[in-house]
Amino acid sequence: MTEIAKEVAQALIDIQAVSLSPNDPFTWASGLKSPIYCDNRLTIGYPKVRRLIAEQLAKAIHDQYPDVEVIAGTATAGIPHAAWVAELLNLPLVYIRSKPKDHGQGRQIEGPFKAGQKMVLIDDLISTGGSVLQAAHAAQKEGADVLGVFGIFSYQLAAGKKNFAEAQLSLTTLSNLEALLAIAQEADDLTAEQLQSLQTWSQDPQAWSDQH
Secondary structure, X not given: OOHHHHHHHHHHHHOOOEEEOOOOOEEOOOOOEEOEEEOHHHHHHOXXXXXXXXXXXXXXXXXXXOOOOEEEEEOOOHHHHHHHHHHHHOOOEEEEOOOOOOOXXXXXXXXXXXXXXXXXXXXXXXXXXXXXXXXXXXXXXXOOEEEEEEEEEEXXXXXXXXXXXXXXXXXXXXXXHHHXXXXXXXXXXXXXHHHHHHHHHHHOHHHHHHOO
């Protein structure tokens, strides 16, 4: 675990973008019960936090893929972060819709883009990876050379790791559940039972939800 991972996790805690409640679970839009809730859309309202995220994403992308040619944001949450990163790296920005437009030219990728360009995708939050991998597939279908996916925070779900492995795409996030739990432990905010509950959830969220 890096210091950056803990710094970003602490920043998300400070602005209440992420919360832990293993004894009184949150209900996600899907209906799934969860001991954690993360709303990274809040980060765009805090200049210091969004600057930290943009600078660290830009650094990670430059270090891993110095030959990247275009930055892509997933609609809608990934777009602002992708825009700030593209500005820092002085690269073109595009964004990828969840599905092609049903009018006009029917585009799914918006912005200047040529087949064959080396692309990095940015999303704000990674759970199972379904939406960002769908965006990556759409980009590949239009000829993009997708180098990898970057995000702010990952729940580190077993299903997500499996999905990225099957898609043969690398995932890099600035922070994750491990860093968040480390901070909570240091602050003595979790009992051993609660910690175990969170770790069990990350392995099988559906089974955890069914039991709660």
